[in-house]
Amino acid sequence: MTTIITVTPLFLIILAWLTVALFIQKYLKLPTNITVLFLAGPLVSISAPIMVFIGSIVSSKMSTDASLATLPLGLMVAGTASATIPAAMLAKKLGRRLASILGFTNAFFGSVIAAIAILKQSFVLFCIAAFLIGMCTAFTQQLRFAAIESVAAEKDINKALSVLMFAGIFSAMIGPEIAMFGQTIFADSIGFSAAFIGISLMSVISMLIMLKFKNTTIEDTVIEHSSRALIQIIKQPIFIISVVAAALSYGLMSYIMTSTPLSMHQVHHHSLSATKWVIQSHIAAMFLPSLITTWLSNKIGIKNLLFIGSSLFAVVLVIATQGHSVLHYWWALIMLGIAWNFLFFSGTSLLHLSYHPQEKHKVQAINDFSVFTFQGASSLMAGWVLYNYGWNGIIISAIPFVIVMFAISIYYTIYTKRTKELDK
Numbered sequence: 001m002t003t004i005i006t007v008t009p010l011f012l013i014i015l016a017w018l019t020v021a022l023f024i025q026k027y028l029k030l031p032t033n034i035t036v037l038f039l040a041g042p043l044v045s046i047s048a049p050i051m052v053f054i055g056s057i058v059s060s061k062m063s064t065d066a067s068l069a070t071l072p073l074g075l076m077v078a079g080t081a082s083a084t085i086p087a088a089m090l091a092k093k094l095g096r097r098l099a100s101i102l103g104f105t106n107a108f109f110g111s112v113i114a115a116i117a118i119l120k121q122s123f124v125l126f127c128i129a130a131f132l133i134g135m136c137t138a139f140t141q142q143l144r145f146a147a148i149e150s151v152a153a154e155k156d157i158n159k160a161l162s163v164l165m166f167a168g169i170f171s172a173m174i175g176p177e178i179a180m181f182g183q184t185i186f187a188d189s190i191g192f193s194a195a196f197i198g199i200s201l202m203s204v205i206s207m208l209i210m211l212k213f214k215n216t217t218i219e220d221t222v223i224e225h226s227s228r229a230l231i232q233i234i235k236q237p238i239f240i241i242s243v244v245a246a247a248l249s250y251g252l253m254s255y256i257m258t259s260t261p262l263s264m265h266q267v268h269h270h271s272l273s274a275t276k277w278v279i280q281s282h283i284a285a286m287f288l289p290s291l292i293t294t295w296l297s298n299k300i301g302i303k304n305l306l307f308i309g310s311s312l313f314a315v316v317l318v319i320a321t322q323g324h325s326v327l328h329y330w331w332a333l334i335m336l337g338i339a340w341n342f343l344f345f346s347g348t349s350l351l352h353l354s355y356h357p358q359e360k361h362k363v364q365a366i367n368d369f370s371v372f373t374f375q376g377a378s379s380l381m382a383g384w385v386l387y388n389y390g391w392n393g394i395i396i397s398a399i400p401f402v403i404v405m406f407a408i409s410i411y412y413t414i415y416t417k418r419t420k421e422l423d424k
Contacts, residue, residue, distance in 0.1 A: 010177040017042065017170040024163060033150035034160050036213045037143050041164060042171035044104050044206035045140050047111060047133045047199045049175035051076055053279050055130065056262045056383065057272075058192050062123040069266075070383030072130035073258050077376035079106075079134025080141070084372055087138040088365035095215035096146040101207045103139025106132045108207075111199035118193040129196075136203070138368065145364050148352060149216045158294040158349055165345065166290035172283030174202075176276045227358050230366065239354035241412045243367055245306060246347030247374040248408070252313065252401045253340040255378035256320070256394060257282060260329060262383065263391045268324045278329050285337025293345045302346050303413045309342030310405040317402065320395045343405065 025035045051073060060069040083103070090099035110132030117125035147160040179195040233239055261279060264270040297305050312335050320332040355363040385393050 010174065013170065013173040013177065017174075020166075020170075028159070028163070030156065030160055030163065031150045031152075033213055033216075034147055034163055036209060037147050037150075037164055038167045040100075040206045040209040040213075041140060041143050041167045042174060043202040043209070044107055044136065045168065045171035046175035046178065046202055047107050048076075048137060049172050049279065049283050050179050050195050050199060051130065051133065052257060052283075053176045053261060053276060054179050054192055054195065056258065057265060058118060059123065059126065060262070060266055062117075062121050062126060068123075068383065069262055070258050070379060070386075072127050073382075074376055074380030075127050076130040076134035076137070077254065077372055077379045079131035080137040081134075081369055081372035081376050083135040083138035084141070084368035085365040087142050088361045088368070091142055091146075092361040096142070096149075097210055097213040097215055100139055100143065100146075100210050100213070103136055103142075104203050104207045104210070105136075106139070107136035107203040108200050110134075110136065111196040111203065115193040115196040115200075118196070133199075138372070141368055141372075142364070144348060145360070146213070146216075149360075157352070158297060161345065161349060162290040162294040165293070165341070166287050168287035168290075169284050172280055172287065176280050178202075180273075180276060227356065230362060233355060233359060233363055234366070236354050237411070237415045238350055239363070241408060241415065242347045242350035242354060243370050244347075244404070244408050245343050245350070245412075246367065247371045248401055248405055249309065249313075249340045249343035249347065250371050251374040251378040252398055252405075253286075253336055254375045255382050255398065256316065256336055257333065258379045258382040259386045259391070259394045260333060262386055263324075263394075264326075264329055267386070267391070270326055270329075274326045278326065278333050281330055282333035282337045285334045286340050287337075289338050289341040290345070293341060297345070297349065302350060303409065303416055305342050305346050306409040306412055307406075309339045309346065310402065310409050312336075312339035312342065313398075313402045313405055315339075317395050317398060321392060324391065 021035055021038050024030065024038055025032070028034075055073050055076070056069045059072050063069060063071070083106075087099065087103055090102065093099075094102070110129045113132065114126055114129035117123075117129055144161060144164050147164045148157050151157055151160045178198040179192070257279075260282070261275050264275045264278065265272060293305075316332050316335045316339060319328060319335060322328055351363070351367055352360075382394065385397060389397075
């Protein structure tokens with residue numbers, strides 16, 4: 001009976017996910033590629049929410065130094081950063097489809113190694129597995145660019161981007177449910193190991209779905225001579241704004257999110273079930289706003305979306321300092337998810353304005369490398385700061401980054417005003 005109760009939410013989530021995919025295919029009038037990405041992305045991306053949910057908890061039981069509990073999460077993001085440039089270059093050389101499939105094999109092998117590491121209680125092996133899983137994430141992040149390239153009309157870019165970001169809500173739900181299912185069926189260590197076996201199976205299914213993706217072609221040869229030097233592209237205000245918005249939002253979100261399971265379950269002794277609920281709610285809040293982000297950006301503009309996102313990050317800090325109850329964590333993490341969505345969407349939607357079609361791969365590579373290097377450093381620092389200065393230390397140390405977010409929002413407002421004046 002317990003098994004049936006545990007499996008029911010997972011079944012309902014998968015049913016809802018497939019229903020939404022059918023709706024996208026039938027009513028949104030987007031290319032089939034978008035539906036393929038909507039189906040493939042969440043399955044291979046479940047590794048991230050599973051690692052966030054149980055990674056630091058598993059690590060704390062294997063490592064002799066409690067402050068190293070978030071090291072595998074940091075190494076996972078380091079793996080992402082290290083693979084961003086190879087992922088972009090492979091996409092250019094082999095096409096999005098084959099590059100993605102090859103990249104997804106990292107999740108398969110990484111999750112199998114993680115399962116073995118948990119059974120053998122090997123912290124070093126678990127760190128290696130986390131790095132491999134992170135390398136896969138570099139390829140899944142490239143899917144958002146594949147979505148942008150799959151639509152013909154400029155007006156459909158934000159719609160396609162919103163659809164792909166919304167898909168993340170299903171990886172957020174499916175991942176922790178698989179982890180909880182493993183814990184229900186098996187004993188402690190074996191249950192956590194089963195979660196990673198689940199990742200390996202999902203990654204294989206994702207690879208099979210990606211076989212249906214059709215590569216898009218852009219005639220680069222005609223305009224190759226006009227490709228600019230990378231330093232010239234990087235110096236553009238629009239590039240700086242887009243990268244800083246994406247990197248800061250991702251880094252600060254990961255910094256607080258990575259600390260949450262440890263702070264809740266290990267430090268303040270909230271149940272694993274309550275911790276799962278908070279993390280699931282947070283990741284859902286990261287992607288659910290994508291249903292309205294396109295409409296909102298068209299209605300109020302990217303500059304206001306940046307300000308709202310920055311303000312929500314400030315709200316997170318206020319809520320998080322008020323207490324350590326489940327509801328304090330829940331509200332803080334909900335606001336954190338929405339803040340990330342607004343800023344990361346804004347940064348991603350502005351990036352394509354900084355490059356010409358023939359420059360896309362190198363610019364996308366530099367963008368993702370910057371974003372995930374900052375995220376990796378944030379995740380690595382989270383455990384050390386938490387165990388040395390507590391939850392309040394995490395929140396106080398985040399204040400300077402929120403100030404920079406407001407600064408970049410003001411910078412973009414000034415930039416757009418000047419651009420309009422020059423156009424006149």
